[in-house]
Amino acid sequence: MVRRWVKAYKELGAVGIQRKRQNTVYSTQFKLNAVNLYLTSEKSYRELAHELGMNNPPLLTRWVSNYRKKGEFAFSNVQGRPRKESELLEISIKKAKDVVNETEQELARLQNDNLNLRMEVEYLK
Structure with missing residues (x-):
């Protein structure tokens, strides 16, 4: 020493x-x-x-x-106890719901745009 x-x-x-x-x-x-x-x-x-x-x-x-x-x-500075599988499942479900929500919003926007374009075409005819 x-x-x-x-x-x-x-x-x-x-x-x-x-x-x-x-x-x-x-x-x-x-x-x-x-x-x-x-x-x-x-x-x-x-x-x-x-x-x-x-x-x-x-x-x-x-x-x-x-x-x-x-x-x-x-x-990597990850500290604390690891998450339980149930917590990970809840997080993945929330993320999946967010993705579905975003997809539904995008679909609604596209349907609205499609309707507007159809009305334009009918008007021009």
């Missing part, structure tokens, strides 16, 4: 060994860039983490592992 602190101090200075009161939140793009850098370079997790200014190399290891398992969807 002390060796890790010494390395962190040498590479990042006093900031590298300071205890943080709050976890750092990294953006999805930052995570993808860090993973791509690791996969394309021959650097170790520790070297790359220090290069990116991270003092937690195991976090980079977890990102790479998740990326290998799930691909780009590994970093």
Whole structure:
């Protein structure tokens, strides 16, 4: 542990060994860039983490592992419990009703246009 602190101090200075009161939140793009850098370079997790200014190399290891398992969807920020099938069914029914509603409205508009065009043709005759 002390060796890790010494390395962190040498590479990042006093900031590298300071205890943080709050976890750092990294953006999805930052995570993808860090993973791509690791996969394309021959650097170790520790070297790359220090290069990116991270003092937690195991976090980079977890990102790479998740990326290998799930691909780009590994970093989607979906939180909370997954929806139940009944909720998904209700949502799909609502969407289907909206589509039917829009289709009925479009059909009514087209029938109205058709009626207007027939009246025009009859008038011109």
